[in-house]
């Protein structure tokens with residue numbers, strides 16, 4: 001499995017993964033499946049599927065996170081993409097939010113197990129998070145994977161993102177269509193799109209799309 005993870009990363013153009021990082025990512029994947037027998041964290045049941053569709057897919061975002069940032073993952077579920085990214089980018093600060101307590105308990109377990117100091121975790125509804133009430137005021141990057149339509153993500157992110165911050169929507173093949181249907185009102189607040197990256201997962205060839213949108217300076 002370690003070889004598969006490294007090979008997949010190479011095929012996706014992700015910077016080479018250290019042995020220690022691969023071990024941590026693998027442990028996360030195994031724990032995700034172990035807890036999945038009791039609580040619903042993922043529909044994927046096999047380790048190779050978790051590695052490709054959750055871990056490697058999360059790591060593709062590292063290519064868009066080049067400078068030290070405060071990063072919010074909205075609706076992170078079992079910690080995806082926040083946990084693989086926090087492991088891969090120890091100098092970036094992550095804040096992971098989901099409204100389901102059992103999923104947050106799993107993330108807390110992983111944080112303890114892997115000693116993840118750059119990850120904060122909160123059980124809350126996104127709409128009830130107010131940047132003024134957070135320790136961090138205005139995120140540089142807001143991520144969301146499999147949470148909602150891009151229009152809804154832009155609405156959720158607006159009160160939480162700082163000036164010139166970016167929203168990255170992690171999408172499947174529907175991404176291009178969603179981009180075309182972004183409502184006019186969001187062009188007042190965001191540069192749409194900042195970038196779009198379309199890629200294929202390395203083993204199944206499934207299509208993924210990263211839509212990146214920058215908030216305009218106030």
Ligand SMILES: C[S@@+](CC[C@H](N)C(=O)[O-])C[C@H]1O[C@@H](n2cnc3c(N)ncnc32)[C@H](O)[C@@H]1O
Pocket residue numbers: 074075076077078079080081097098099100103124125126127144145146147
């Ligand atoms: C389909 S799952 C995706 C989880 C994870 N991002 C992934 O890619 O595996 C969507 C997650 O968003 C959470 N969620 C949905 N609406 C939310 C909201 N308004 N506030 C916080 N979390 C929310 C759900 O509890 C669920 O865990």
